[in-house]
Amino acid sequence: MLRHIIVFISGNGSNLQAIIDSVQSGTLECKIDLVVSNKKSAYGLTRAEKAGIPTLVFPLKPYKDAGKTRIEYDIDLANKVREYNPDLIALAGWMHVLSKEFIDHFNDNIINLHPALPGQFDGINAIKRAYEAFKRGEITKTGVMVHKVVPEVDKGEPLIIEEVPIFESDTLEDLEERIHSVEHRIIVQAIKKFLGI
Numbered sequence: 001m002l003r004h005i006i007v008f009i010s011g012n013g014s015n016l017q018a019i020i021d022s023v024q025s026g027t028l029e030c031k032i033d034l035v036v037s038n039k040k041s042a043y044g045l046t047r048a049e050k051a052g053i054p055t056l057v058f059p060l061k062p063y064k065d066a067g068k069t070r071i072e073y074d075i076d077l078a079n080k081v082r083e084y085n086p087d088l089i090a091l092a093g094w095m096h097v098l099s100k101e102f103i104d105h106f107n108d109n110i111i112n113l114h115p116a117l118p119g120q121f122d123g124i125n126a127i128k129r130a131y132e133a134f135k136r137g138e139i140t141k142t143g144v145m146v147h148k149v150v151p152e153v154d155k156g157e158p159l160i161i162e163e164v165p166i167f168e169s170d171t172l173e174d175l176e177e178r179i180h181s182v183e184h185r186i187i188v189q190a191i192k193k194f195l196g197i
């Protein structure tokens with residue numbers, strides 16, 4: 001039976017593109033029913049449109065301007081996404097912390113791609129923070145993981161973890177490039193693993 005996924009983004013969408021490419025090549029046998037972005041400027045929306053995938057732009061600002069809460073935003077977003085009844089929601093660069101109220105609608109069927117090892121650099125700017133920690137001599141390597149999403153940020157059970165080396169000669173850009181290439185591979189692997197396909 002064809003499995004259905006929804007991908008959440010906030011920016012460039014290179015990981016979304018990796019998912020799209022895998023679906024189009026047949027290596028990932030599922031259907032991307034919707035791409036959701038909280039930013040209308042996200043280039044990932046263009047990637048989705050070029051691939052003929054429906055998009056939903058759902059910004060937070062109107063809620064803030066109306067004095068509404070993040071929870072109200074999350075509940076409204078969850079109600080829109082539930083209409084698609086996805087087998088999986090994949091957060092691929094989604095830059096909002098999702099509330100319990102959102103997560104509870106989807107029975108643990110949410111995964112997130114994070115460019116760090118478990119417990120190393122939770123939150124945003126993980127690659128830069130890892131690079132700076134390496135330069136201070138505090139770490140010798142970093143990594144990428146895809147994990148289940150729970151209310152506590154980046155603390156969900158890992159599905160896939162891959163270590164990524166850092167070299168003395170690396171610039172931050174070198175490390176970012178190395179990490180992104182790993183991300184593009186393991187996000188697809190993680191979806192396959194989660195869906196059992």
Ligand SMILES: Nc1nc2c(c(=O)[nH]1)N[C@@H](CN(C=O)c1ccc(C(=O)N[C@@H](CCC(=O)O)C(=O)O)cc1)CN2
Nearest residue numbers: 094095096097098112114123124149150151152153154
């Ligand atoms: N409940 C959860 N929500 C999200 C998780 C998670 O594990 N549990 N993963 C994140 C993705 N992420 C790290 O992997 C992450 C993204 C964003 C933030 C964050 O602090 N966002 C700020 C806004 C930052 C900005 O807009 O630049 C915020 O939400 O206020 C932390 C971690 C996705 N959601």
Ligand SMILES: NCC(=O)N[C@@H]1O[C@H](COP(=O)([O-])[O-])[C@@H](O)[C@H]1O
Nearest residue numbers: 011012013014015093113114115123
């Ligand atoms: N904490 C979450 C986080 O940092 N996510 C990161 O955002 C980038 C999105 O890139 P993309 O828009 O090109 O896929 C990726 O590096 C992803 O790991």
